[in-house]
Amino acid sequence: MAKFRIAVHITPRKGLLDPQGNAVRDALRTLGFNAVKDVHVGRYIIVETDAYDALTAEDTVTDMCAKLLANPVTEDFDIESAVPA
Amino acid sequence: MKFGIVTFPGSNCDYDAFQAVTDILGEEATYIWHKDHDLQGSDVIILPGGFSYGDYLRAGAIARFSPIMQEVAAHAKAGGPVLGICNGFQIACEAGLLPGALMRNSHLQFVSAEVRIRVENSDTMYTNLYEPGEILRMPVAHGDGRYVAPVDILEELEAEGRVIFRYADADGTISAGANPNGSERNIAGIINEGGNVLGMMPHPERACSPLLGSSDGVRLLESILVRVAA
Numbered sequence: 001m002a003k004f005r006i007a008v009h010i011t012p013r014k015g016l017l018d019p020q021g022n023a024v025r026d027a028l029r030t031l032g033f034n035a036v037k038d039v040h041v042g043r044y045i046i047v048e049t050d051a052y053d054a055l056t057a058e059d060t061v062t063d064m065c066a067k068l069l070a071n072p073v074t075e076d077f078d079i080e081s082a083v084p085a
Numbered sequence: 086m087k088f089g090i091v092t093f094p095g096s097n098c099d100y101d102a103f104q105a106v107t108d109i110l111g112e113e114a115t116y117i118w119h120k121d122h123d124l125q126g127s128d129v130i131i132l133p134g135g136f137s138y139g140d141y142l143r144a145g146a147i148a149r150f151s152p153i154m155q156e157v158a159a160h161a162k163a164g165g166p167v168l169g170i171c172n173g174f175q176i177a178c179e180a181g182l183l184p185g186a187l188m189r190n191s192h193l194q195f196v197s198a199e200v201r202i203r204v205e206n207s208d209t210m211y212t213n214l215y216e217p218g219e220i221l222r223m224p225v226a227h228g229d230g231r232y233v234a235p236v237d238i239l240e241e242l243e244a245e246g247r248v249i250f251r252y253a254d255a256d257g258t259i260s261a262g263a264n265p266n267g268s269e270r271n272i273a274g275i276i277n278e279g280g281n282v283l284g285m286m287p288h289p290e291r292a293c294s295p296l297l298g299s300s301d302g303v304r305l306l307e308s309i310l311v312r313v314a315a
Contacts, residue, residue, distance in 0.1 A: 016233060017267065019191050068150075071143055071179070073186040074233060 001050045004057035005085035009078045010070045011042035045069055054082035086310060088114040089127025091157065091173075093148045098134035098170065098290060105290040106131075110306050119151035129166040129309055130157055132173025134226070134288060144187060144229040145175030154180055166210055166309055167282045171227055174274075174284035183277055183284045184242070185234030187227075191267025195228040199298060200265050202273045202287055203253035206246045209276055210312040211283045214304040220257055221250075221301040223287035230266040230286040232275075242275055250274035250285055 012018040018040055025039040047064065051057035061079050070077040088106045092099045099116060106114040115125050119137075124130065137148035148154070154176075161167045161182050169177035177183045190196060199222055204215040215221070234242070242248050250273040252263045264271045266286070274285030289302030 016188070017191060017231075019189060019193050019267070023193060068146065069142070071146070071186050073178075073184075073235070074188055 001052060003085040004049055004051050004054060004082040006047050006049070006057060006061045006082045007080040008045040008047060008061060008065060008069060009042060009080075010045065010065075010075050011040050011077075013074050013076055016074060042075070048085045051082070057082040086112050086129065086313060087125075087127045088112060088129045088131060089117045089124050090114055090131045090133055091117045091119060091153055092133070093119045093135065093137035093151060093172075093176075095137045095139055096133050096135035096172070098172075098288065101288070102131045102133045102170070102290045105293040105302070105306060109293045109303055110310070112310070117153060119148070119153050121153050122156055124153075124156050124160060127160075128313055129168065130160055131290075132157070132167065132169040132176050133290075134171030134173060137172055137176065140229070143179070145172060145177075145179040148172075148176045149180035158182065161277070161279075161282050164279055164281050166313060168211065168309075169282070169284040170288055170290060171225075171230075171286055174286055175229065177282060177284045182282045183275060184238045185232055185275070187229050187286070188231045188233050189229050190227070190231055190265070195226075196230070196265045197226040198224070198265060200225050200273075200287060201253050201255055201263060202250040203257055203259070205248050205251055206276075208246075209249060209280055209283070209308075211276070211305050211308050212249060213308045213311055215308070218257060220253060220255060221292075222299040223289055223292040223302055224298070225265055225287050227266070227286055230268065232268040232272045232286075234269065239269060242272075243270075245278070247276045247278070248272055248274075249276050249283060250287070
Protein backbone atom coordinates (compact mmCIF):
# COMPACT_ATOMS: atom_id res chain seq x y z
CA MET A 1 0.00 0.00 0.00
CA ALA A 2 1.14 3.52 -0.77
CA LYS A 3 -0.33 6.91 -0.08
CA PHE A 4 -1.76 8.90 -2.97
CA ARG A 5 -3.13 12.38 -3.36
CA ILE A 6 -5.89 13.05 -5.87
CA ALA A 7 -7.48 16.37 -6.76
CA VAL A 8 -11.13 16.45 -7.75
CA HIS A 9 -12.85 19.24 -9.68
CA ILE A 10 -16.60 19.50 -9.34
CA THR A 11 -18.51 21.90 -11.56
CA PRO A 12 -22.18 22.66 -12.16
CA ARG A 13 -23.64 20.46 -14.88
CA LYS A 14 -23.36 22.15 -18.26
CA GLY A 15 -26.64 23.63 -19.38
CA LEU A 16 -27.99 24.12 -15.86
CA LEU A 17 -28.39 27.67 -14.62
CA ASP A 18 -25.25 28.65 -12.67
CA PRO A 19 -26.22 31.87 -10.87
CA GLN A 20 -22.96 31.99 -8.93
CA GLY A 21 -20.88 31.72 -12.09
CA ASN A 22 -23.03 34.38 -13.75
CA ALA A 23 -22.60 36.75 -10.81
CA VAL A 24 -18.80 36.37 -10.93
CA ARG A 25 -18.81 36.80 -14.73
CA ASP A 26 -20.80 40.04 -14.42
CA ALA A 27 -18.47 41.32 -11.70
CA LEU A 28 -15.45 40.63 -13.88
CA ARG A 29 -17.04 42.56 -16.74
CA THR A 30 -17.73 45.44 -14.37
CA LEU A 31 -14.02 45.42 -13.54
CA GLY A 32 -13.29 45.88 -17.25
CA PHE A 33 -12.64 42.27 -18.26
CA ASN A 34 -15.08 42.69 -21.12
CA ALA A 35 -13.80 39.68 -23.05
CA VAL A 36 -15.03 37.28 -20.37
CA LYS A 37 -17.50 34.89 -21.96
CA ASP A 38 -18.45 32.56 -19.17
CA VAL A 39 -17.50 31.67 -15.60
CA HIS A 40 -18.40 28.58 -13.63
CA VAL A 41 -17.83 28.22 -9.93
CA GLY A 42 -17.38 24.76 -8.50
CA ARG A 43 -15.50 22.92 -5.76
CA TYR A 44 -11.94 21.65 -5.54
CA ILE A 45 -11.48 18.67 -3.25
CA ILE A 46 -8.23 16.96 -2.33
CA VAL A 47 -8.43 13.36 -1.25
CA GLU A 48 -5.51 11.51 0.27
CA THR A 49 -5.93 7.77 0.31
CA ASP A 50 -3.98 4.55 0.65
CA ALA A 51 -4.07 2.30 -2.40
CA TYR A 52 -2.07 -0.45 -4.08
CA ASP A 53 -1.30 1.75 -7.07
CA ALA A 54 -2.28 5.01 -8.73
CA LEU A 55 -4.93 3.43 -10.93
CA THR A 56 -6.69 1.84 -7.99
CA ALA A 57 -6.60 5.15 -6.13
CA GLU A 58 -8.19 6.91 -9.11
CA ASP A 59 -10.90 4.27 -9.41
CA THR A 60 -11.67 4.63 -5.71
CA VAL A 61 -11.96 8.40 -5.92
CA THR A 62 -14.18 8.13 -9.01
CA ASP A 63 -16.45 5.91 -6.94
CA MET A 64 -16.39 8.52 -4.12
CA CYS A 65 -17.48 11.18 -6.59
CA ALA A 66 -20.36 9.09 -7.87
CA LYS A 67 -21.56 8.26 -4.35
CA LEU A 68 -21.00 11.46 -2.39
CA LEU A 69 -18.62 14.15 -3.61
CA ALA A 70 -20.71 15.14 -6.64
CA ASN A 71 -24.47 15.16 -7.10
CA PRO A 72 -25.18 13.15 -10.25
CA VAL A 73 -28.25 15.28 -11.02
CA THR A 74 -26.59 18.68 -10.96
CA GLU A 75 -22.81 18.34 -11.11
CA ASP A 76 -19.98 17.02 -13.28
CA PHE A 77 -16.66 15.88 -11.90
CA ASP A 78 -13.12 15.43 -13.14
CA ILE A 79 -10.30 13.80 -11.28
CA GLU A 80 -6.62 14.51 -11.75
CA SER A 81 -4.00 11.78 -11.94
CA ALA A 82 -2.99 10.34 -8.60
CA VAL A 83 0.34 11.52 -7.27
CA PRO A 84 2.32 10.02 -4.38
CA ALA A 85 1.46 11.87 -1.19
CA MET B 86 -51.08 8.13 15.49
CA LYS B 87 -47.38 8.59 16.24
CA PHE B 88 -45.16 11.05 14.39
CA GLY B 89 -41.39 10.53 14.53
CA ILE B 90 -39.41 13.72 14.01
CA VAL B 91 -35.77 13.13 13.08
CA THR B 92 -33.28 15.53 14.66
CA PHE B 93 -30.01 15.93 12.77
CA PRO B 94 -27.17 18.10 14.05
CA GLY B 95 -28.29 21.47 12.70
CA SER B 96 -32.01 20.75 12.44
CA ASN B 97 -33.96 23.79 13.62
CA CYS B 98 -37.60 23.13 12.71
CA ASP B 99 -37.90 19.91 14.68
CA TYR B 100 -39.52 21.79 17.59
CA ASP B 101 -41.95 23.51 15.24
CA ALA B 102 -42.96 20.15 13.79
CA PHE B 103 -43.33 18.66 17.28
CA GLN B 104 -45.51 21.55 18.40
CA ALA B 105 -47.68 21.38 15.27
CA VAL B 106 -48.25 17.64 15.71
CA THR B 107 -48.92 17.67 19.46
CA ASP B 108 -50.61 21.03 20.13
CA ILE B 109 -52.44 21.64 16.88
CA LEU B 110 -53.10 18.12 15.61
CA GLY B 111 -53.40 16.58 19.08
CA GLU B 112 -51.40 13.52 18.10
CA GLU B 113 -48.36 11.84 19.64
CA ALA B 114 -44.87 12.92 18.54
CA THR B 115 -41.37 11.83 19.42
CA TYR B 116 -37.91 13.11 18.57
CA ILE B 117 -35.61 10.58 16.92
CA TRP B 118 -31.90 11.31 17.17
CA HIS B 119 -30.13 10.85 13.84
CA LYS B 120 -27.68 8.33 15.30
CA ASP B 121 -30.43 6.00 16.47
CA HIS B 122 -31.54 2.95 14.55
CA ASP B 123 -35.08 2.85 15.94
CA LEU B 124 -38.11 4.70 14.60
CA GLN B 125 -39.79 4.08 18.00
CA GLY B 126 -42.89 2.69 16.36
CA SER B 127 -43.63 5.91 14.48
CA ASP B 128 -46.36 5.75 11.83
CA VAL B 129 -45.26 8.95 10.10
CA ILE B 130 -41.69 10.25 9.76
CA ILE B 131 -40.95 13.96 9.45
CA LEU B 132 -37.56 15.10 8.14
CA PRO B 133 -37.60 18.68 9.44
CA GLY B 134 -36.09 21.90 8.19
CA GLY B 135 -32.75 23.30 9.24
CA PHE B 136 -29.14 23.14 8.19
CA SER B 137 -28.06 19.59 8.92
CA TYR B 138 -24.28 19.29 9.09
CA GLY B 139 -24.02 22.99 8.25
CA ASP B 140 -24.99 22.22 4.65
CA TYR B 141 -21.42 20.99 4.18
CA LEU B 142 -20.65 19.73 0.67
CA ARG B 143 -24.29 20.19 -0.41
CA ALA B 144 -27.50 20.72 1.55
CA GLY B 145 -28.58 17.31 2.84
CA ALA B 146 -25.59 15.46 1.36
CA ILE B 147 -24.11 14.33 4.67
CA ALA B 148 -27.37 13.86 6.57
CA ARG B 149 -28.46 11.12 4.18
CA PHE B 150 -25.66 8.98 5.65
CA SER B 151 -26.90 9.39 9.22
CA PRO B 152 -27.61 5.96 10.73
CA ILE B 153 -31.36 6.59 11.10
CA MET B 154 -31.70 7.17 7.35
CA GLN B 155 -31.43 3.41 6.76
CA GLU B 156 -34.58 2.92 8.83
CA VAL B 157 -36.27 5.92 7.21
CA ALA B 158 -35.53 4.48 3.75
CA ALA B 159 -36.91 1.07 4.79
CA HIS B 160 -40.03 2.76 6.21
CA ALA B 161 -40.51 4.66 2.92
CA LYS B 162 -39.95 1.52 0.86
CA ALA B 163 -42.63 -0.26 2.86
CA GLY B 164 -45.08 2.52 1.99
CA GLY B 165 -44.79 4.42 5.26
CA PRO B 166 -45.39 8.17 5.13
CA VAL B 167 -42.27 10.37 5.06
CA LEU B 168 -42.69 14.14 4.99
CA GLY B 169 -39.55 16.08 4.08
CA ILE B 170 -39.80 19.81 4.72
CA CYS B 171 -37.17 22.25 3.43
CA ASN B 172 -33.87 20.69 4.53
CA GLY B 173 -35.85 17.45 4.84
CA PHE B 174 -36.76 17.75 1.14
CA GLN B 175 -33.07 18.26 0.31
CA ILE B 176 -32.13 15.21 2.39
CA ALA B 177 -34.86 13.08 0.74
CA CYS B 178 -33.52 14.01 -2.71
CA GLU B 179 -29.92 13.31 -1.73
CA ALA B 180 -31.01 9.96 -0.28
CA GLY B 181 -32.78 9.04 -3.52
CA LEU B 182 -36.22 8.90 -1.88
CA LEU B 183 -37.27 11.60 -4.35
CA PRO B 184 -35.94 12.46 -7.81
CA GLY B 185 -34.07 15.67 -8.67
CA ALA B 186 -32.12 18.06 -6.48
CA LEU B 187 -32.32 21.44 -4.76
CA MET B 188 -29.76 24.00 -5.94
CA ARG B 189 -28.74 27.49 -4.85
CA ASN B 190 -31.55 30.04 -5.30
CA SER B 191 -31.27 31.66 -8.72
CA HIS B 192 -30.86 35.14 -7.16
CA LEU B 193 -28.20 33.78 -4.76
CA GLN B 194 -29.96 35.25 -1.73
CA PHE B 195 -31.42 33.49 1.25
CA VAL B 196 -35.17 33.94 1.05
CA SER B 197 -37.31 34.22 4.17
CA ALA B 198 -40.82 35.15 3.17
CA GLU B 199 -44.42 34.06 2.97
CA VAL B 200 -45.23 32.50 -0.37
CA ARG B 201 -48.35 31.24 -2.06
CA ILE B 202 -48.54 27.73 -3.43
CA ARG B 203 -51.21 26.12 -5.58
CA VAL B 204 -52.42 22.62 -4.80
CA GLU B 205 -51.77 20.69 -8.01
CA ASN B 206 -52.99 17.30 -6.83
CA SER B 207 -55.47 16.97 -3.99
CA ASP B 208 -55.73 13.20 -4.27
CA THR B 209 -52.73 12.31 -2.12
CA MET B 210 -52.04 11.21 1.43
CA TYR B 211 -50.97 14.78 2.21
CA THR B 212 -53.46 16.95 0.33
CA ASN B 213 -56.84 15.21 0.45
CA LEU B 214 -58.40 17.95 2.60
CA TYR B 215 -57.48 20.70 0.14
CA GLU B 216 -59.50 21.75 -2.89
CA PRO B 217 -57.85 21.16 -6.28
CA GLY B 218 -56.19 24.41 -7.31
CA GLU B 219 -56.54 25.92 -3.84
CA ILE B 220 -54.03 28.65 -3.01
CA LEU B 221 -52.22 28.22 0.32
CA ARG B 222 -50.01 30.65 2.21
CA MET B 223 -46.89 29.26 3.88
CA PRO B 224 -43.46 30.58 4.85
CA VAL B 225 -40.24 29.62 3.09
CA ALA B 226 -36.75 30.09 4.54
CA HIS B 227 -33.94 28.69 2.42
CA GLY B 228 -30.84 29.42 0.38
CA ASP B 229 -30.93 26.24 -1.69
CA GLY B 230 -34.49 25.77 -2.84
CA ARG B 231 -34.29 25.78 -6.62
CA TYR B 232 -35.76 22.46 -7.70
CA VAL B 233 -34.08 20.93 -10.74
CA ALA B 234 -34.40 17.58 -12.47
CA PRO B 235 -33.67 16.22 -15.95
CA VAL B 236 -36.44 17.01 -18.45
CA ASP B 237 -37.56 13.37 -18.71
CA ILE B 238 -38.00 13.25 -14.94
CA LEU B 239 -39.95 16.53 -14.95
CA GLU B 240 -42.22 15.15 -17.67
CA GLU B 241 -42.73 11.96 -15.69
CA LEU B 242 -43.62 13.94 -12.54
CA GLU B 243 -46.12 16.04 -14.49
CA ALA B 244 -47.67 13.07 -16.30
CA GLU B 245 -48.14 11.12 -13.08
CA GLY B 246 -49.56 14.04 -11.10
CA ARG B 247 -46.58 14.01 -8.78
CA VAL B 248 -46.01 17.75 -8.79
CA ILE B 249 -48.06 18.48 -5.67
CA PHE B 250 -47.43 22.20 -5.09
CA ARG B 251 -46.39 25.05 -7.37
CA TYR B 252 -45.48 28.63 -6.42
CA ALA B 253 -48.34 30.83 -7.61
CA ASP B 254 -49.79 34.32 -7.46
CA ALA B 255 -52.83 35.05 -5.30
CA ASP B 256 -55.13 34.46 -8.28
CA GLY B 257 -53.50 31.09 -9.01
CA THR B 258 -51.34 32.21 -11.92
CA ILE B 259 -48.06 30.35 -12.16
CA SER B 260 -45.68 33.25 -12.77
CA ALA B 261 -41.96 33.90 -12.56
CA GLY B 262 -42.71 36.60 -10.01
CA ALA B 263 -44.30 34.07 -7.67
CA ASN B 264 -41.26 31.80 -7.83
CA PRO B 265 -39.03 32.63 -4.84
CA ASN B 266 -35.98 30.62 -5.91
CA GLY B 267 -36.06 29.89 -9.65
CA SER B 268 -37.38 26.34 -9.32
CA GLU B 269 -38.10 24.64 -12.61
CA ARG B 270 -41.77 24.95 -13.53
CA ASN B 271 -42.38 26.72 -10.19
CA ILE B 272 -42.21 23.37 -8.43
CA ALA B 273 -42.56 23.71 -4.65
CA GLY B 274 -43.33 20.11 -3.73
CA ILE B 275 -43.26 16.65 -5.26
CA ILE B 276 -44.25 13.14 -4.22
CA ASN B 277 -42.60 9.79 -4.92
CA GLU B 278 -43.95 7.06 -7.16
CA GLY B 279 -45.64 5.29 -4.27
CA GLY B 280 -47.35 8.49 -3.11
CA ASN B 281 -45.99 8.17 0.43
CA VAL B 282 -42.91 10.43 0.39
CA LEU B 283 -43.62 14.15 0.03
CA GLY B 284 -40.87 16.74 -0.26
CA MET B 285 -41.62 20.46 -0.14
CA MET B 286 -39.67 23.66 0.43
CA PRO B 287 -42.47 25.68 2.13
CA HIS B 288 -43.10 25.01 5.82
CA PRO B 289 -46.60 23.66 6.60
CA GLU B 290 -45.61 23.12 10.25
CA ARG B 291 -44.94 26.84 10.57
CA ALA B 292 -48.34 27.69 9.10
CA CYS B 293 -50.52 26.05 11.72
CA SER B 294 -51.95 28.99 13.63
CA PRO B 295 -53.47 32.38 12.82
CA LEU B 296 -50.92 33.77 15.28
CA LEU B 297 -48.19 32.70 12.87
CA GLY B 298 -49.93 34.36 9.94
CA SER B 299 -51.48 31.29 8.36
CA SER B 300 -53.21 28.05 9.32
CA ASP B 301 -53.08 26.58 5.85
CA GLY B 302 -50.59 23.89 6.90
CA VAL B 303 -52.98 22.25 9.37
CA ARG B 304 -54.96 20.38 6.73
CA LEU B 305 -51.78 18.87 5.31
CA LEU B 306 -51.17 17.15 8.63
CA GLU B 307 -54.85 16.29 9.03
CA SER B 308 -54.85 14.77 5.54
CA ILE B 309 -52.28 12.24 6.73
CA LEU B 310 -54.58 11.24 9.57
CA VAL B 311 -57.46 10.73 7.14
CA ARG B 312 -55.49 8.42 4.87
CA VAL B 313 -53.33 6.57 7.33
CA ALA B 314 -56.14 5.94 9.78
CA ALA B 315 -58.42 4.73 6.97
